[in-house]
Amino acid sequence: MRKSPNVIITGTPGVGKTVHCEQLAQETGLRHLSINQVAKDRECYDGYDEERKSWIVDEDKLLDAIEDEVLQGGYLIDWHACDLFPKSWIDLVVVLRCPSTSIFHDRLSARGYKDDKLQENLDAEIFGLLLEEAREAYDEEIVVELTSEKDDDVESNCERIVAWINAWKASQAENAD
Ligand code: DAT
Numbered sequence: 270m271r272k273s274p275n276v277i278i279t280g281t282p283g284v285g286k287t288v289h290c291e292q293l294a295q296e297t298g299l300r301h302l303s304i305n306q307v308a309k310d311r312e313c314y315d316g317y318d319e320e321r322k323s324w325i326v327d328e329d330k331l332l333d334a335i336e337d338e339v340l341q342g343g344y345l346i347d348w349h350a351c352d353l354f355p356k357s358w359i360d361l362v363v364v365l366r367c368p369s370t371s372i373f374h375d376r377l378s379a380r381g382y383k384d385d386k387l388q389e390n391l392d393a394e395i396f397g398l399l400l401e402e403a404r405e406a407y408d409e410e411i412v413v414e415l416t417s418e419k420d421d422d423v424e425s426n427c428e429r430i431v432a433w434i435n436a437w438k439a440s441q442a443e444n445a446d
Contacts, residue, residue, distance in 0.1 A: 270445065271342025273299060274360035274437045276430065279351040279403060281394040283376045284365040285417035290345045292427045297434050304348035307335060321386065328353045349399065352406035360437060362407050363430060364400045365417040372418055 276299065278286045290301040308314060308326045311334045315327035332353065338344070339358050346354065351362055367373040373394055377387050393399065403412045413433075415426045 270441065271340075271360070272438065272441060273343035274434055275339055275342055275344045275346060275358055276434070277346045277348075277351045277354065277359055277362045277403075278365065279348060279362065280365035280399050280417070281367075281373075281390050282349050283373065283380060283382075283390065284367050284394065285423065286347045286349070286365060288423055289363075289365065289417070289426060289430075290347045292423060293345055293430055296427060296431050299343050299345050299434065302335065302339070302344045302346050304331065304346065307331065350402070351399070352402050356407060359407060360411065361430075361433060362403045362412045363426075364403050364412065364414045365426075366397070366400070366414055367394060367418055368416060369418050370395065 276293075278290050278293075280286055287303070290303070293299060294301040304326075308324070308331055311331075313327050313331040313334055314324045315330075316325045317323075318325050332355075339346070339354075346359075351364075367376070370391065374387070374391060377390055382390065400412075400414055415429070416422050417426065
């Protein structure tokens with residue numbers, strides 16, 4: 270039994286996963302597990318996609334690399350995909366959304382995304398692909414959609430997630446008694 274929950278923070282690239290995870294890690298002591306970073310550090314790659322200019326993650330290798338740690342609990346799993354993580358590992362899935370296309374467009378441009386890559390991510394956000402993926406992969410009651418447009422949203426979202434984490438820990442402690 271985990272004493273601390275595992276929370277997936279997911280959403281289209283640029284939606285605010287990193288800013289949320291960094292703040293939540295400070296406030297809760299849960300560890301920020303950036304899957305991008307893990308894949309890089311532990312070489313969980315299965316080739317390079319020339320068209321997208323990005324590495325292709327070998328999901329089996331990645332899961333093997335993080336399994337022992339994640340099963341201990343207490344991780345904020347930060348990635349733009351979520352359905353690869355086994356249900357039994359995960360206690361909450363937060364899908365961040367940016368409903369304003371203009372704000373989202375500006376964020377992606379500021380990152381240097383152009384043309385196809387920019388359009389692909391804008392479309393993914395408009396159609397809510399990550400939310401659909403999360404709802405298909407996990408039980409409805411553990412999937413939460415939160416808006417991430419402004420600084421204030423980061424504050425209020427983190428407040429909600431911290432409250433949820435504390436409630437989860439309290440209920441685990443009660444069950445253990
Ligand atoms: P991700 O990790 O999902 O790719 P990020 O956390 O790096 O996204 O954020 C991308 C940029 O957008 C970064 O400059 C911070 C900004 N941003 C994200 N969410 C925001 C919000 N709710 N309010 C203000 N800025 C935000």
